[in-house]
Every structure is written in C-alpha cells, then in structure tokens.
Amino acid sequence: MSLEVFTKQNFSDKIILWYETHHRDLPWRETQNPYYIWLSEVILQQTRVKQGLPYYERFVETYPTIADLANAPEDEVFRLWQGLGYYSRAKNMLHTAKIIHQEYQDKFPNTYDKLLTLKGIGKYTAAAIASFAFEEPVAVLDGNVYRVLARYFGISTDIASPQGAKEFGKLSQELLPEKKSHIYNQAIMEFGAVQCSPQKPDCMYCPLRESCYAYNHNKQQELPIKINKVKVxxxxxxxxxxxxxxxxxxxxxxxxxxxxxxxxxxxxxxxxxxxxxxxxxxxxxxxxxxxxxxxxxxxxxxxxxxxxxxxxxxxxxxxxxxxxxxxxxxxxxxxxxxxxxxxxxxxxxxxx
Ligand code: SF4
Structure with a gap:
C-alpha cells in the first residue's frame, strides 16, 4: 500500500472515530427524512448552527410535511424566515416545495443527479441530501471540508476557483470510505466546524496533528486560500x-x-x-x-x-x-x- 493511499484511508478512519465522541447532537442528524435534511441544509447555508437551530425547529413545527410548506402563504414563510437573510433561499425553497408536492407527490427525488435538477439545490445540498437521507456514496464539499482538506493535505489551490472545485472534489470523493460514507460526510463537516475551525483550530488536541501539513508547517492561518474577486x-x-x-x-x-x-x-x-x-x-x-x-x-x-x-x-x-x-x-x-x-x-x- 502506498504511503498516499495509507494516509487517505487513515485520515477517514480518524475523522469518523473523532466524530463518534465529539459531535454535537443536532436534530437533523437524528433523521433520514429528506425534507427535514433539506430544510436544515437550506437554513444553514450562510448561517451558523446556533442561529439556524431555532429557525429549523420553527419550520419543522409550523410545516411538519413538505405539503404543509408547499401550501403555505408566501408572506408567512418569509416572516418565519425573517432575520436569516439571503431571502432568495426562502423563495427557492418554497418554489421547490411546490414542485415536489405537485410533480413528485411529496416524495423527494432520491439520487444526487435528480436532486440537482431542483431549483436552489446546488452540488453541495444535493450531495448532503443524497448522502444523509439515501446513503448514496457521494462526497459533500462545503467550507468546512475545504478547510480541513487544504490544511491537512497542504493544498494551496484557490478554493473559489474552478480548478479548486475540481481538485478538492476529486480528493474528497477519493477519501470517501465505501461503507459509512454518510457518517464520514457528517464527520468531516463537523470536524471542520468544531476542531479545525477557521480562526482557532484546536491543533493541540487534534487526532490528525502528527500528519497534518498545516500544523507541521505552521500554516493554519494561511490555508485554505480563497481569492475573493467580488468587490463590495x-x-x-x-x-x-x-x-x-x-x-x-x-x-x-x-x-x-x-x-x-x-x-x-x-x-x-x-x-x-x-x-x-x-x-x-x-x-x-x-x-x-x-x-x-x-x-x-x-x-x-x-x-x-x-x-x-x-x-x-x-x-x-x-x-x-x-x-x-x-x-x-x-x-x-x-x-x-x-x-x-x-x-x-x-x-x-x-x-x-
Ligand atoms: S492539526 Fe490543526 S490544522 Fe491540522 S487538521 Fe488538526 S485542527 Fe486542523
């Protein structure tokens, strides 16, 4: 076994092991209902877990099924969304709920490719729903995953570039263990959010420390590289x-x-x-x-x-x-x- 293959397999195992003892209990992790998983993913885009959690609970309570959401008045949904920002998310969410209600008889499409055809569902969200609800072995790639991979493997490609998306996408798919891919996906995102956080990664107590590139080269603050071209x-x-x-x-x-x-x-x-x-x-x-x-x-x-x-x-x-x-x-x-x-x-x- 090459050193590279060993390192990658070892990496996934350690991430899952870490997750088993350190993950936060969050309601969308207790379910495989694709509607609830989708709700949580839409709410958590651009929003921290602490801020998003009460919104998730309110939405689930007010609209327990996708049919309830699809039939809700637009103003009511926007009012419930108030404070989360990025209102196009709420608009697309309502649009997609109506499509699933009317065209799919309330049954969520169950593959990554089919999910991608829905409005407001991009690559990341499609992968999250396909993985967490339907256990399809497709890697999720969000900001947390980019950060962990860039730091651990020492990758300095711009994560906002098409080349970065390609390179990190390939690597994250290679790292996906055959079994437990859905747990690994949860695990690496949680690891990025809790252990390898943006400003203060907890390297001292990190199980990946010995083989982590960023730790060994003191580059935690430099990686990942993101070149933001959009002017404010x-x-x-x-x-x-x-x-x-x-x-x-x-x-x-x-x-x-x-x-x-x-x-x-x-x-x-x-x-x-x-x-x-x-x-x-x-x-x-x-x-x-x-x-x-x-x-x-x-x-x-x-x-x-x-x-x-x-x-x-x-x-x-x-x-x-x-x-x-x-x-x-x-x-x-x-x-x-x-x-x-x-x-x-x-x-x-x-x-x-
Ligand atoms: S050692 Fe530090 S930088 Fe490396 S993976 Fe762990 S927390 Fe992240």
Missing part, C-alpha cells in the same frame, strides 16, 4: 416613513434586487453618504411637508453590498395623500406591520 458595493438608502396617526406606510419590494418580496418604506436611493446626510434639505425643501424624527445612519452589511441607511419620519394627516408619493405604498397598523416579512434592519428599527 456601497449603497445609500434614504427611507421616508410616512405616518398617519398610529399607522405607517410600507410597500412590497418586487424588483430584481435585494430583499425581493419583503416590505420596506418609501425608498430613495442616493449615490453618496453626503447626499444621504443632505437628503432632507434637498428632497422636501420645496414642499409644505414637515419632517419629524430623523435617525442616525445605520450600516447594514450583506455579502457583496454595504448599505448606509437613514430613516426620515413624515406625518401626513390625509391618508389619501400617500398615493401622491408612491402607488405601491399602503398604510398598516403596528400589529399588521409586525406580521409582514421585512429586512431584519427594518424589523429591528420598528422595535426601537
């Missing part, structure tokens, strides 16, 4: 909150932009922080409207956008006047507004 765009939002007694005006966002299908206030997008700060002087200067409270500037960070937001309150005594400003705006009382799905920054602002 800055945007400046002036939100005017029209108020009529205890009601506030909101509208549903329908355009192809962030926060699609969520509710926000009357929005004027500006081109600089300076224009945002001067907004009141320029926007309503020539009108009879008197501006009430003006908030400070809030910053909201999305993956590829940094948004600077300021809120301006305006009382209008005649609710008919609202249509002068925008046809989409509608007045809601406090309770109604609370129930609407909103970007988390707006939901929090209303609670202040």
């Amino acid at each position: 765009k800055e945007r400046f939002f002036a939100y005017t909150i029209f108020e009529n007694n205890d009601k506030i005006a909101l509208r549903k966002r329908t355009g192809k932009d962030i926060w699609q299908n969520l509710y926000d206030f009357h929005l004027t997008e500006l081109d600089s922080l300076e224009s945002l700060n001067d907004f009141m002087d320029t926007a309503w200067a020539k009108t009879d409207i008197s501006v009430g409270k003006i908030s400070s500037v809030y910053k909201h960070q999305l993956t590829h956008q940094k948004i600077f937001i300021k809120f301006f309150h305006i009382q209008i005594n005649n609710s008919q006047l609202l249509s002068v400003f925008s046809k989409d705006l509608q007045f809601f009382n406090k309770d109604e507004a609370h129930e609407l799905p909103k970007p988390i920054l707006i939901a929090n602002y209303l609670l202040e």
Whole structure:
C-alpha cells in the first residue's frame, strides 16, 4: 500500500472515530427524512448552527410535511424566515416545495443527479441530501471540508476557483470510505466546524496533528486560500416613513434586487453618504411637508453590498395623500406591520 493511499484511508478512519465522541447532537442528524435534511441544509447555508437551530425547529413545527410548506402563504414563510437573510433561499425553497408536492407527490427525488435538477439545490445540498437521507456514496464539499482538506493535505489551490472545485472534489470523493460514507460526510463537516475551525483550530488536541501539513508547517492561518474577486458595493438608502396617526406606510419590494418580496418604506436611493446626510434639505425643501424624527445612519452589511441607511419620519394627516408619493405604498397598523416579512434592519428599527 502506498504511503498516499495509507494516509487517505487513515485520515477517514480518524475523522469518523473523532466524530463518534465529539459531535454535537443536532436534530437533523437524528433523521433520514429528506425534507427535514433539506430544510436544515437550506437554513444553514450562510448561517451558523446556533442561529439556524431555532429557525429549523420553527419550520419543522409550523410545516411538519413538505405539503404543509408547499401550501403555505408566501408572506408567512418569509416572516418565519425573517432575520436569516439571503431571502432568495426562502423563495427557492418554497418554489421547490411546490414542485415536489405537485410533480413528485411529496416524495423527494432520491439520487444526487435528480436532486440537482431542483431549483436552489446546488452540488453541495444535493450531495448532503443524497448522502444523509439515501446513503448514496457521494462526497459533500462545503467550507468546512475545504478547510480541513487544504490544511491537512497542504493544498494551496484557490478554493473559489474552478480548478479548486475540481481538485478538492476529486480528493474528497477519493477519501470517501465505501461503507459509512454518510457518517464520514457528517464527520468531516463537523470536524471542520468544531476542531479545525477557521480562526482557532484546536491543533493541540487534534487526532490528525502528527500528519497534518498545516500544523507541521505552521500554516493554519494561511490555508485554505480563497481569492475573493467580488468587490463590495456601497449603497445609500434614504427611507421616508410616512405616518398617519398610529399607522405607517410600507410597500412590497418586487424588483430584481435585494430583499425581493419583503416590505420596506418609501425608498430613495442616493449615490453618496453626503447626499444621504443632505437628503432632507434637498428632497422636501420645496414642499409644505414637515419632517419629524430623523435617525442616525445605520450600516447594514450583506455579502457583496454595504448599505448606509437613514430613516426620515413624515406625518401626513390625509391618508389619501400617500398615493401622491408612491402607488405601491399602503398604510398598516403596528400589529399588521409586525406580521409582514421585512429586512431584519427594518424589523429591528420598528422595535426601537
Ligand atoms: S492539526 Fe490543526 S490544522 Fe491540522 S487538521 Fe488538526 S485542527 Fe486542523
């Protein structure tokens, strides 16, 4: 047996052994129901386990079957999702639930290839469902797995590049043990999340330490290599909150932009922080409207956008006047507004 083959087999065995004693008890690990596994995977994309867990529990409780989710009103699903961000996930999730309900009679497709044809299910999620629910021997490759493999095997290929996806994909498939592939997949992801974590890997108590490249070359902080080519765009939002007694005006966002299908206030997008700060002087200067409270500037960070937001309150005594400003705006009382799905920054602002 070559040293390379030995090392790879040894690696998988050690990861599984580690998992048996160190894994966290999480509800989606106790089930092979593909619907619950899919829910957990969609929720946990871009979200930490601690933050995602209560959302998972709420979704399972509110929609115990995929038919329940497929038949749920869109606003209700988005409201339950509020705070998780990346709302396209919730939109795709609902779309896919309807397809599985209508075209597959509530039965999840049971292979990696078939799962990949569904909207919102990419390579990673298809592999996770195929592996955990149907025990198909296909390797999962998420950020945790990339990190563990890059560090342990000393791979410096950019994990965000097509070459990286190919190289790591091949290696992770080779490492997959014939038996227990579904346990190994869980194990390596958990190992990356708990033991070989991004900032502070616990090398001192790591069972792979002796043969780990990063540990032996002191390269834990350098690996994996990820070259992020996407620039963060800055945007400046002036939100005017029209108020009529205890009601506030909101509208549903329908355009192809962030926060699609969520509710926000009357929005004027500006081109600089300076224009945002001067907004009141320029926007309503020539009108009879008197501006009430003006908030400070809030910053909201999305993956590829940094948004600077300021809120301006305006009382209008005649609710008919609202249509002068925008046809989409509608007045809601406090309770109604609370129930609407909103970007988390707006939901929090209303609670202040
Ligand atoms: S020794 Fe450190 S860097 Fe290497 S696999 Fe273990 S935790 Fe990760």
